[in-house]
Amino acid sequence: MNILEVTDLHVSIGRTDIVRGVSFALEQEQTLGIVGESGSGKSMTVLAATGLLDAPGARVSGSSFLHDERLGDSQLVGQTPKALRRVHGDAIGFVFQDPSTSLNPLLTLERQITESLEAHRNLTRRAARTRALELLTAVGLPNPQDRLDAYPHQLSGGQRQRVMIAIALACDPALLIADEPTTALDVTTQAQIIALVRELQEQRGTAVVWISHDLGVIGQVADSCVVLQQGEVVEHRPIVDLVDAPAHPYTQVLLAARPQLGGSPPPPVDDSGAVLLDVANLDVRFPVSTPTGRTHVHAVQDVSFQVRRGTTLGLVGESGSGKSTIANALTGLVRANGNAHLDGQPLLGKVPRDRRRRLAMVFQDPFSSLDPRIRAGDAVAEPLRVHRLQPGRHRERVAELFDLVRLPGAFASRFPHELSGGQRQRVSIARALALEPDLLILDEATASLDASIQAQVLHLLRDLQQELALTSLFIAHDLAIVQDMSHDVLVMHEGVAVEYRPAAELFGDPRQEYTQRLLAAIPPERPRAALER
Structure with missing residues (x-):
């Protein structure tokens, strides 16, 4: 039975047509992937189909039927706000891209989960708290009993996204909308969230619409896929068929842009090249206040590395590993202990302005x-x-x-x-x-871009390195991209350097378990559905 049926959906804002004639259907326990670049109409399609679109001057036509055993059949396009409130949070759950803006910073996790339970299920406060604890346990949040009274800022990005999933699933919805739920997460956390949603889907029989610009992610979650380009469906097929034999040139471009291990490394550089940046025993601590008093977070612990002229050092690790803190210490944005020299001149402490301008930074x-x-x-x-x-x-x-x-x-x-x-x-x-500048620091400079645009910017950076003999510190959480860009790689974990080797050696034979885990978290080239056949 189809849970959601969308037919000939059109969305326009002012005189601009955003979505043109989109149709698809989704069965129980299935996952539909919607993929395309930014501006292709992915999120607009789903917002309009679920009755969440509230843009000034927006016009929506077509039909979107939701079939739910509890609420019956509901036409979502053109529905009244009162009728939509019965559906949202009950029959349809939502997980958005950035949990830090989706969660209310003023409410505890318990209150944010129990709101929908009290509104749609008429549970008492005590029963809703029990259900909230069950949900936090189900999504794998550490120490769920202690987390009920926590606030969003006290959680990591991955933990906040787990809470969003718990809220979305609180009332056992027939349909879960996941709008770029892993884009802001590192690869290992992304893999955990994908596995979590699949596990919960199998347990609860929920249908899922998963929106992403990354076909690698879609391949790991979806049974079928809709490819959108400029508001139109250019391809709608089972995910295995789409990946094995993409029919439309746009789909081919999206597939070719996916970062994959085993790509072409940057051109080799003479090993005798002089050291431009020499960092020794770098140590950074941040003071924090806790209910028990003042303490310190040891963000970077005794890290040492070198960057040779004309080369790129890849600095990789999960969120919170200390990557960006190292960049901020080198540019003087945070105070640090240890030694750092650029072409023999110290970088830490009070540094003349003309020396600071020899480093430049590109942010995420x-x-x-x-x-x-x-x-x-x-x-x-x-x-x-x-x-x-x-x-x-x-x-x-x-x-x-x-x-x-x-x-x-x-x-x-x-x-x-x-x-x-x-x-x-x-x-x-x-x-x-x-x-x-002598040194260019790129701090997740392509992480917020579509895969195809990301590939273009990475190609530009490689061209610039050859044209200008640039020396770079390339910070990223995706080892597939790091392999394409780096001559040497430093792997960070919880502020500690766990592996530091030439890129060819590290990717050919990763020695540390943490490095192996990062490599394993990269979405494989083949879709999950193909591997399960």
Whole structure:
């Protein structure tokens, strides 16, 4: 029996058609993957189909029928808010991309789980608390009894996502909507969330719609897949058939963009190259206040490494492993103990401004790292103005940098919101290169991008390394990407360096169990459904 039937769904905002004629059906216990790049209409399709779309000027047409044993058949398109409130949280559960914004920071975990139980199941406070404890146990949250009275900020990203899944499943919904639920998570946590949803789905018979821009993830969760491009369905087939023989060129592009182990490594560099960055016994502690008093978090513990000129060191590990803290220590954003020298000159402590500008950093989210009030060209020129370099030729230098990162010069007059994610990240790279730094630090610089855009930016970075002989510190949690970019790799776990070797050796024969676990967490090339046949 079909749980959800969507027919000829159209969504427009103003004069722009966002979704055009989308149709699909989903049976009980099945998982439907919806995949496409940012702006393809994935989330808009599901929001409109479930009655959650509330954008000003939005118009929705078509039909979306939900079949639920408790509530009967419901037409969700054009339904009244009162009728939709009966469905949302009861027959349909939702897990969104960022649990830190989906969860209420002012309410305990218990209260956030029991809200829907009290509203839809009329449970008493005591019975709802018992059910909340059962749910936190079912989603594998450590120490669930102690976590009931905790707040979201006291959990890690993966733990917050487990709580979101518990909330979504509280009333045993017939349909679970998972909108990019693992995009913000590292690969090992992503693998755990995928396994958790599959296990709970098998136990409860829930149908799942899983939205993602990553076909590797979709391959591990879905039975069938809808590929959306610019609001239209270009392919809708069983996942195994789609991966084995993609019929549409757009699907082929998405499949080719997936990062996979065994890709082509960066060109080798002369082993006699001089050491540019030398870090020894780096140690970072953060003071924190607890109910029992003041203590410290040991974020980085006695880490040492070197980066040779013209090479890339990959710094990899899960969230909280200390990767970004190392980058922040090198750039002076956090205080650190130990020794760090750039071309023989110290980096830690009080450092002259002209030495600081020899390091440049590209952050994960280009939208938040660029000032929305400043045009792209002015953002790239700002470091030149601050350091009073190349007076009188800022415009020419900006044009050179835009050409270097393969952006049209006309984009210099655009604001960040007028650019795509990949274009914004290219602007961030141009800004970082404005001062011709000796070391470029890339902190998860492609993690927030679609797979196809990510592949383009990675290709650009490799080209720039060869053209400019760049030296880079490449921070990531995805070892498949690190393999494509790095000459050497340093693996971090809970602030400690657990493995530090040339990339070819590490990927060919990982010695540490933690490194092996990171490698195993990368979605395989073949879909799960094909392996289970």
